[in-house]
Amino acid sequence: MLNISNINSFYGEVQVLKDVSLHVDQGEIVTLIGANAAGKSTLISCISRTVKSFTGEIQFEGKTISNLRPDQIVDLGLVQIPEGRLLFPKLTVRENLELGSYNKNSRGNRKERLEYVYELLPRLKERSNQLAGSLSGGESQMCAIGRGLMANPKLLMFDEPSLGLAPIVVSEVMKLIRNIAKDGMTVLLVEQNVRQSLKLADRAYVLENGRIIMEGKGRDLLESPEVKKAYLGI
């Protein structure tokens, strides 16, 4: 479904991604783990085209998308839930969600999407008229996920959804991702929370210093001694 080949990306003179290739198939949960500053967010941003300084080829459903605008990518059904949530603080929760369905293919059935999201995340319904800026950390993350779902994406990319969340919320978020995937959505998950995300994933990639150094089934990687040492501190 998503095919990335030989991506090299630069910030100024610093090379952040080095020859990265990966693919995500229809219906999968694929996770990308890696230390801080490994380049995970950069990779996601290359896919979304909010980072433009890269070379290489990105294909989505067989079409090359590496020269489209960010909004065109969203229109194709490839949506990112960004690191740090990036809500619209002065809009209400509901307005935030509605903006999620701004793109062409979800505008039409905004009502149903909203129902769906409220059903999946009842907390948001309670808060629908609150300004997003005053939500707590966990609620903000819920809102960001809900907003991503509103776009009715074919492939949803999560960038560190568990960052700064209380353990109980982290579990909730992980469950949520699993449920979304069960509903038929494809997921690319970027996480620092290696243990939980590997448990969740069908397949996983390990990114280190901008290079993919390992790939395999989630469970297998969880057992691998390198991963244990490098990311789990065991």
Added chain:
Amino acid sequence: MINKLLSKNNSVLWIIALASIIVPFFLPNRYFQDIAVMTFLWAGLACSWNLYSGYCNRLSIGHAAYLGIGAYSSTLLYVNFGISPWIGMLAGGAISAVAALIIGGTTLRLKGTFFVLSTIAFAEILKVMTITSKDITKGALGVFIPYEPGFSNMIWASKIPYAFLTWIYMIIVLLICVKMERSKLGYSLIAVGENQEAAENLGVNSSRTMLIAFVMSAVLTSFGGTIYAQYIMFIEPTSVMSLMNSINFILLAITGGMGTAFGPMVGSFILTPISNLLRGYLSSVSGLHTFVLGLILIAILLFRPDGILPQLKLFFNGLIKKSKATKGV
């Protein structure tokens, strides 16, 4: 003292600043010397502006007010009471300090754009006050300084003493800026400009820091105002305190590089001669010279948004590297 200030990055710029005083001696006539005087004066003024606005990254578009206070204080003392402008300059500085305390006290806590626009408001109010307080300031008629050359009158027949005076003014302001850059005040000021709350949490008294810098900036500007008045020998509110003058401070500082000690100087060294020469030689089509100046500015900003100084530094660093490389071989 000077030795310590000659830090490695700035040595080339110090050389340029110090050496620039020889330029007026090589200029063919008073016209070009006049431009040199204006260049030094505006370099000093822009550096004074930079002392607060540049380092703290909060633009004041009202510095013409302090220029005006400096010009009017010394001139009125001189014309009415025969007090030497050298003393008037200090008086102007004191009045500016008071004005800056009042204005700063009310506006420094304002955020970004609110602050920027409030500075315009204060300058305009001061201008209106100057126009309407006819009994003291002669209002719109302006004040004319009789031509009586003499050191104590700060009036000379030749341009050279003015060039010295404005150059010394510029150097003093530069020294103060460079000294401040490497001091607690400088660090605090830059930090406040970057993130006020975070700075406070590191023990920076942000309002005090800003106020001190703001007052220093106003006082230094007003010294320049006195020199300006003694040089032009005529001041009137609408031209001295004009918005255009306020804007000129910023034009020079940003063109050269805001928030660096030498940036405003570089800006003035480039823009002041250019704008004067453009006006001198493009007057046959009215408006052409300002039009061209505007285009030049737009071009600079679109292609070199950090100002010219960083570019210049890169250039010099390149030179230094090259010379080292050749030596190595």
Added chain:
Amino acid sequence: GGGGNGGEGGTDSEPFKVGAIYPLSGANALLGNQCLTAVKIAVDMVNEAGGVHGRQVQLIEADAPDPTAATTEAGRLVDQQGVEIIFGSLASGNAIAIAGVTERTGVSLVESGGVADALTDSGFKNVFRILDKGSLRGATGANYVGTAIADMLGIAPSDLRVAIIHEESSYGTSVADGAEAKAIELGMNVVAREHYATTITDMSALVLKINEAKPDVLLSVNYINDAILLVDTLKQYNAVPKVFMGLGAGTTDPNFAATIGADSDGFFCTDMPTNLPLDVFKDEEMRATVSAFREAFLEQYPDLLNVSIAAEAAFAGAYTFMTEILPNAETLDPESIREAALTTKLDMTTLGFGWDLGDDGQNYAASANINQWQGGEVVTIYPEKLKNGDVINVPLPIASE
């Protein structure tokens, strides 16, 4: 630059350089450019007639939107270009700044625009002003109100309510000062005095306030744009006083009547003589000069109905100085020029008044006329010798009540 298309003069010496400094950009650009055009025409005429002391005149122009620029540009003309005379400068502030430069170098400044008293009261040696002082102009207008108009209205001067409005630059201020002093001297009731910035965009409050004071006569110093806005607003609020006495600048501008239309009939304007009929000039030669100038000027400003007073003054200053004063100077050094300027007496210049400078460089033969708009034309009412029409519409038919 103009000048020097060579030809019959056969002058082999260097050209005689003169400068012109006017605000060609910025807020005063409109009149500044007209003045420059007028000076250019004067230079062309002089050159046609063989130049000055047999030398062709070369004009070098400069733009000075403010006094600082005026200083620098005066320096350029004097020190870089070597001009001997500067024509200028419209704005009094610029004139004073230029005088600062010319004073140190002995170059003459022939001023035909700035009216501030300070220019000739400050002891400058090389400043020669052909037109009247601001205070005198204000006084002339106020005097006419106190003497003639009070009579026409049948109100004793001491019962006459006058209001003064002026724009707040040095021009407006100095003229209004003169007017107020005279009005008080004549015992009139000055019921209001207000000033405003020319950038004003709405005069409702001003008009309402002035109207409150119920003036019979409004003495008004404006530039053109604000003059029109003022009259429009007076009309809207039905607050036109019995007599409107404009004091120069905007109210004498041909655009004033052209824009306001028939309602301008009866508005007074005190100014230098303007657009005088040719027959007032003293001889055929002068008539030819004036008409040639007017023609040449209007050719370049086809939209204008008449030559503006600022341009007429600029022409008169330059032309008179080059054709009447300089020939009387033995040589073209500052001393002789000054002597010629002060000793030459003329009973008429192209402005309609004479040339008779005091030691201060002020032309004491200059005096303002009392004019009135009639049918879109400026008609001179006073002084008697220039008079070419009778007063109409006192009080104004559109006056309130």
Added chain:
Amino acid sequence: MLLKIDSVTKKFGGLSAVSDVSFELEEGKILGLIGPNGAGKTTLFNCINGTLPITEGTITFNGEQISGKKSYQIARLGIARSYQVTQPFGNMTTLQNAMVGAFCKTKSYNEAESIGLNALKTVQLDHKAEIVAKHLNLGERKKLEIAKALSTQPKLLLLDEVMAGLTSTEVQDMVKIIREINATGITIIIIEHIMEAIMSLSERIIVLNFGKKIMEGTPDEVSNDQRVIEAYFGVDEGDEEYA
């Protein structure tokens, strides 16, 4: 007692973000502060260091009442904090960032430079001393937060989620750094959602929920407390859940 929090309440409009919280802290200790998102942990920090005025209660530091003082005054008395959302002075170098803090206690440029450099060394950031702070990555920014705070030479250090976004291995590094800092005699309060870190560092832990202190105890006591499990840890549903 180095720090004494006495019935502190902080209200935002109707919302009590911190409500009636009291505790004491001895010199030299590390205190953990946990609780669900929005429990009021960061707000409590903001109250202690004077960023926010408190609504009720008193805070005493080193025997001196500090509630009501401005944050720069409190910083000078010896309380420093790091930000959950890092707040570097983006256009200054890493060293200059630290020096801003160092000027809190000295006027001398050279002294400030050496204090700053030391702080950077402590957090292992000295190799980036000349890098402009906006170019640092998240982990480095977190370290810079600590270095800035350290360079004010505090007695009490408030650390707000300095480990969020780090992998376990990096977390262990950071734990070491914090221990070292503590070993120099600096008292620490630490907020963290990463259990492996907070459990191993803290001697005592305070749990906040809806602004109230619901529990105070040793790591063991806290992790076995039913209220805390319900409110914070969640019931461990085991591995199978994700399959």
Added chain:
Amino acid sequence: MEQILQVFISGIFSGGVYALVSVGLALIFGIIGLVNFAHGEYLMLAMYFAYWMYNIIGLDPYQSLLINLAVMAIIGYLTYKIIMERVLEADHSIQIILTLALSMVLQNLALMLWKADYRNIRIDMTTDTTHIGFLTLSTPRVVAFVIAIGASVLLYMFLQKTYTGAAMRAVAQNGKAAQLMGINLKRTYGLAFTIGITLVGLAGLLLSPIYPAFPLVGSNFSTLAFIVVVIGGLTSIPGAIMGGLLIGVVESFAGYFAGPAYQQAAYFLLFILVLIFKPNGLFGRS
């Protein structure tokens, strides 16, 4: 009392035009975060354009409304494309200087091309008055007021009720996030800038029967517009409208009670008072 009411009402009506000039400025600042110091120069361009339409083709400003707005929209869009788009990410100070330079360029371009002459449009309505009870109102100002308020309300509805409006508000708060919602960032910025310029164009048009066009006419209004916008809270459209009316009234009262020389000082003083007591403007959120 009647007189005071008259002063008040004439203030309100001149405030309508200020509001319209300011609304465009507030929109551009609110959405793009760009302080446009060249705003007044677009007012000038529109006034010149209205003048030519009247003088050459014989259409009065109300007849040439649509074509004038279209031209202003094109000019606005071109400015955005050629200049503004390149500095969207630049520092505030760069943007300020850039727009200042742009204003120098436009003012002097006008001077070069069209001379410094004042270009008046005299239509019958120019000096017409409308009477309501004992109140006298200048008819063109009444028209300007009504259209200004109407246009501002339309703009507000547009922002609140349409997809594109929502996109603009989103972009204003977080450009990157908006992009991730599928919003075309640059196009939205371009649209906001274009609408802002079109609105100031409308203001110029409505002003043209009462005020002449000349190269510096913009500067007579732009400082004022900034004051209005700040009083209104910088980014708030209703704030700009209320700010405009407020300034109109203050100016009017100051002119009447203290004298026209103090009009400017009065609104600057009001401005400072507002900032002292409400540092984020009357309608601004902290």
